[in-house]
Amino acid sequence: MSCLIALWISARLVGMYLRTTQRRNRDGTVVRYVQLAHNRRVDGVTQAQVLLNLGREDQLDRDGLRRLVSSINRYLGEADAGLPADATPLVGDGLRVTGSRPVGTVHLLDGLWRALDVDAALRKVLGSRRFTTNVERVLFALVANRAIDPMSKLSAAEWATCDVAIDGLEAMDEDQAYRAMDLLVEADAQAEVQEAVFFAVADLLNLEVDLLLFDTTSTYFERDTEEDGDEAFRRYGHSKDHRDDLPQVVIGLAVTKEGIPVRVWCWPGNTNDQAILPEVKDDIRSWRLGRIITVVDRGFSSADNLAYLRRGGGHFIAGMRMRDGNPLTSQVLSRQGRYQQVRDNLRVKEIAVEGTDVRFIICHNPEQAERDRTRREDAITRLEAELERIKQARERDRTKNANNKAKQQAEAAHLKAECALRDHRSLGRWLRQSPSGRLLIDRAKIKAEARLDGKYLLATSDPHISAEDTALGYKNLLEAERGFRDMKSALLLRPVFHRLEHRIRAHVLLCWLALLLVRVAERRTGTTWRRIATDLGRVHAVSLTGSVGTAVHTTPLTTAQADVFRQCQVVPPATITALDPG
Secondary structure, eight states: OOHHHHHHHHHHHHTEEEEEEEEEOTTSOEEEEEEEEEEEEETTEEEEEEEEEEEEGGGOOHHHHHHHHHHHHHHHTOOOOSOOTTOOOSOTTOOEEEEEEEOHHHHHHHHHHHHTTHHHHHHHHHTTOOOSSOHHHHHHHHHHHHHHSOOOHHHHHHIIIIISOBTTBSOOOHHHHHHHHHHHTSTTHHHHHHHHHHHHHHHHHTOOOSEEEEEEEEEEBSOSSOOSSTTOSSBOOOOTTSOTTSOEEEEEEEEETTSOEEEEEEEETTOOHHHHHHHHHHHHHTTOOSSOEEEEOGGGOOHHHHHHHTGGGOEEEEEEOSSSOOHHHHHHHHOOOOOEEEETTEEEEEEOOTTOOOEEEEEEOHHHHHHHHHHHHHHHHHHHHHHHHHHHHHHHHHHHOOSHHHHHHHHHHHHHHHHHHHTOTTTGGGEEEOTTSOEEEOHHHHHHHHTTTTEEEEEEOOSSSOHHHHHHHHHTTHHHHHHHHHHHTTSOOOSBOOOSHHHHHHHHHHHHHHHHHHHHHHHHHSSOHHHHHHHHTTOEEEEEEETTEEEEEEOOOOHHHHHHHHHTTOOOOOSEEEEEEO
């Protein structure tokens, strides 16, 4: 059986048919075209989808079609229907499988890419410039690679060329990948792309964008020294990956409360969190979204930052530091009041403070309070045992050693043990040093900390939002942290091996686009991206070659695979995606 026979058998099974269309020329003549089509239901409406254009009716190879019908009839065991005596078999030497590439996952991502108008936004940024390669397709391939099988740009180019079927992109190389990345971040292109994508996403998913959550992270580079000069991008700074020994960059991410990433930023590695919020505020304000409440963590809750967030009618929800000795914070925490139950693990209490229009909400998590108490008691028990061990060892050595040199050596060892305990990352906070130099457990600090078990303090400038919504809005800040976690793990944002600043920015932007597509797919299907990618990764485009040509046939979809495409509102890949007669 030839590849064309497989095509026509598929036509019988799925209801394909031949149809004609016509076009009228300026001179009044009519030209008719023959097409292979089938009907597909889209949103309850039956629509004709063209699978293959056979060409003009007056130039059609009718004998070839008759031979095709004859070969199909022989395969089905039916008699030939009036074929010419000189008709030759079309089957030839049969079919061979000459290739197979995964197509399901990348087809879903491509459908979401187009639905979110990312392709249109990129074409708008690129303008009327002509390129030898379709830059938009190359950028999509790099984004898809991040979401499916993240690797270096060289390996991604090979992956797109040999290991996956991407519509509109036969092949690409490393130079084309880097050129596309350079175009992505030139001038204000990245801001324009993010703005266009944001409004497309907000409209398509009907997102509530009155609450934006913002947080930062850092990612490091595999090199020993930072770059020279004040304008250097890869710099040493406070590493949230606990790699202070490596230079880094700082990344900011804004997400909706549904977890959809709407914008990403990138700064030099030594940038302080307190210095970047005005830029974030100005960039989001330029989108003219109307009333926006920005949710930030305790690292951004300085008075200057909070005042800046209120400019232009904006509002904030901010986590406040409870242990920095701020008199206002101490006043709020000391106020009495009754908690309001929000959820099983969350209670809230609003505190009004005279002289300010900022509202304060104390949140209490009973489960977290129990964990805090248990963790503290375990630490104190361990400290008491260590201090008692050092005390007994000191007394034993005093009576055991007769000469002064031995006593001095033993005392030095005990002091070293005490210093190690005082400098311990988690135990040292519960110790204080007496005037004699001995370490004691700080009972006053333990009592003060016990009052804060399971509590965190929020401040908001919005006079209308309820205390319950304030607490729940702040808890949604975990979505930004989940976005960073997925970018660093599933999408392999780190480690970064790029050297040039614009390439680093492009790499971060590609990871952001991949995260956006992944989150949209997760939100529409209600399942994890790992499950989606695993299921759709089993859908392949198989190349079948015979003596008469080659056809590319998509493996049939299972019910679960078809459900993913339906839930994401993406048309599944066609049964026959290519037909090349020999």
